[in-house]
Amino acid sequence: MKCIVQGCPGEMEQRRIVHTFVRDGNPIVVEDLPALVCPVCGYTVLDLRVLDTLFALDPETETPVGQAPVFRLPLSLTA
Template sequence: MKCVICKHGETKEGTTTVTFDRDGMTLVVKDVPAQICTNCGEDYVDEHVAHEILAIAERMAKSGAQVDVRRYVPGSAMPC
């Protein structure tokens, strides 16, 4: 797909790190599958993966944790 940010690069499959900050809580998820722009490096995470990361963040918030760093494992998050 054509990058919507730089409008010059094409994306290719790769992995990225997603950082989620909310209300004093920080979640870092590494090795997240994404489409990465070959020109500017912008990353695009598909809707299903984003939903899983949000479910992880929701569970983290309910647990009272302030910081969590983990590796992405497909299907490991239950839907919120």
């Protein structure tokens, strides 16, 4: 499948990715997510079924398979 980003010549590849999102102010990491990724521009597409499962995940009741340290870089992002 060709990448849908305009002007990008990439072919989407099936990969396993790590996805990070924030829920209630807490970062949550989900690994081993099946996704289509463009190796040229990095455009990522998650399957609808994967998205549904992701949204249904309840971090309060689900047992984590691991812990990840959270860092904040000492950079000023305001010019």
